[in-house]
Amino acid sequence: MIAATRPFRQFVIKVHSRCDLACDHCYVYQHADQSWRGRPVTMSEETFRRTADRIAEHAAAHRLTRVHVVLHGGEPLLAGRERLRGFARALRSALHGVAELDLRMQTNGLRLDDAFCAMLAQESIVTSISLDGDEASNDRHRIRRDGSGSYRDVVAAVGHLGAPAHRSAFGGLLCTIDVENDPVEVYRSLAALRPPAVDFLLPHATWEYPPPRPDGGTGSDYADWLIAVHKRWTADGMPMRIRMFESISRLTRGRGSLTEALGLGSSDLLVVETDGAVEQADWLKTAYPGAPETGLHIATHRLEEAAEHRGIQARRAGLDGLSAQCRACPVVSVCGGGLYGHRHREANGFDNPSVYCTDLLKIIEYVQGTERDDIDVRHGWHGLSWTHFDELAAGHGSTAAVRSLAAAQSSQRRALLAAARRADSPAPLGSADSAPGWEAILALPTAALDVLLADPYLRVWALACGQSVRRRAEGHPAEAALSAVARTGGQLTLPVPLRHGPEGSAIHLPGMGRLLLGAGSRDRRSGTVTVTASDAAITVEGRTLGRERPPDGMVWQPLRRLSAEGLAVVLDDVDPSRDCYGYQPLPRLPEAEFRQWEAMFGEAWQLIRAEYPDYAQGIAAGLTAVTPLAPEPSGDDVSATSRHAFAAVGIALPRSAEDLALLIVHEFQHVKLGAMLDMFDLLDGLDERRYPVLWRPDPRPLDAIVQGAYAHLAVADIWRLRVRRGAADVGATLHERSLAEAGKWRTAVLDALDTVAGAGSLTALGRRFVRGLRDEAETLGGVAESGPLAV
């Protein structure tokens, strides 16, 4: 009963019911519902703890892997810094081992000082601030009780929160539109504060209390205002995310909305008031007194019970819950009828279009129109032709299709490298050691930068560096720049900070190799080694690595290549970022083991080319590195792929070339699909449910099921081809095994695809992808496979 109910994933907790501003457009205090007058001023610790327990209980019952909680008010900062810290910890404690917590707060910012911001960063409370634009615009409504404006104090608060030490806790700015304000001035003043995101809110209104319009009519003032912002924002290169525009764009492409104000998505939000009352979204306060009430309380009711409330069910009805006018509208799937509260009319409740209908239609069609132009010229965004999309959906992918995936990966690596540089740069936290390396990267010619960006493990490193101010770039920029110059021509000399790992001090030149420094080396004591890239080679202390003996105490370990007809990949057993597979990577292989790899790889590649040409083309176009993994003591095959290491696979050398061929094909399926998932949302990311699959005992999330089906399908295809070779060719045992397993694995793949299709969470692109996959699966006869797979 409980498990069948669609769960709630977002919880707004009202931690304080009063505010230190008196904004005249506030829906809590200035609109129809005045229930705040009877609430406790601050949520008690006992009520908060019960709320946290209820959320954890709900997350456990529905196996949610992540919940989103917003600390809200009134003004939540009035609850006090230490009380909020305690609330955050109580919530994390309740959810520990149950679900990941995305904790946010929305505030007017007045009480934010350095100490408060430090607490927010320490407790990972991502905080957004309400600000309506420049000083004149903001202070038109956002005023204190004495009538004085709040702008200057709020901007100071944004400065505290946006400082490098606290920026990880800066969520963005929330701006309520007043069409009397100059849209470009409002946009510029917000953009100048460098927020990571902004949203523009339509002021709450209903058909009884329509929004203010300068001419008093029913024009499209709000759309015109937003269009002016959109023009400036796109001309500026979209310097921050704007939630409304991004949601229109996503919904137009069949993806999920980022705001409940747009789209047909089901409501998954509950509010808990300071007294523990469970309510619907509190902007319903604008409709009529008591509109958000459910009659439930966290002390006496499970959260599932709220799902049965008529108001919540009405907001989960999708298209069927909209007015006839909305259902007939060409943009209904994007608009979704607008915010539910904006549809209210006393005579017929919510069975109306939004009071902003004209504005919504105009802004949606405007944004769609600008993006359609983009699509026509394919300007600014990566894409796949439908031919390539369908090739990949069927499990294969031509050279051109895989090169399109690689091009998108290169852009993503470029963005992540820029993010790593930004995270590494700001004084006073920036590392002086990395500065010359970054300068060298910035000066690289195009060809050298492209080579640098082709490094399959660059993203693993850049992601670790870019997401945390605690992880410094250290020697990597210098190493990467030197390697890129050495491989493309030119000259560069840099001091390179040493790395210190289990195999001693070293420098690592991506795509080239590793220089180990002995314990007595002078350079090891100084902490750097000066390296020159010139004439397609690397020189250290006057010795050219690979051509001359390295300086005393140093050992040069060049990367070795696995070469076969039509394919040459690097056997990467030195990259410090190669430990990304969930299996132990092997240390540098002795020469004898490399020779084993070389022989088996050549044989496996010939098999792939001869027997599985549909897969060979994509592998030849996209596979550039193989990292040897430690074998399992059980003797089971070990192979893996990292979503962050496109073009590389990790494999423990198996028993035979036949097995290696299968593992390469299998893992490269994951490589291709991972790159597609980087480009396209095939699934609604909000669906965190898990489903049984036939290849593992534990229920799996939908994205893992798609990954599993995609990779298993290729293995199925390989076994089908082996069966076709006949018992005389492959041997009776192998033939029997293939036949015995065929039906079982074909069923597993088709069953997984049924599960994915039946979950109702595929996007339009996802439906096309799964349809292609199913069409291919239905042509197969039978398959089998073994080996650990994290899908």
Add this chain to the structure above:
Amino acid sequence: MDSYEQPFATSVVRDLHDTSLDEVPQSAQESALARMLAGGGEPVAAFQSSL
């Protein structure tokens, strides 16, 4: 028969191949980071009275 009007499946990945590293928009950096860290998903903040 599909009703796709565009000749391409347009992705969410900005084409930066002509963009120098110091000109990569911060929004592109942050959306790439967010997408990678979310394992393919985007941060969710659907309650419109917060961001």
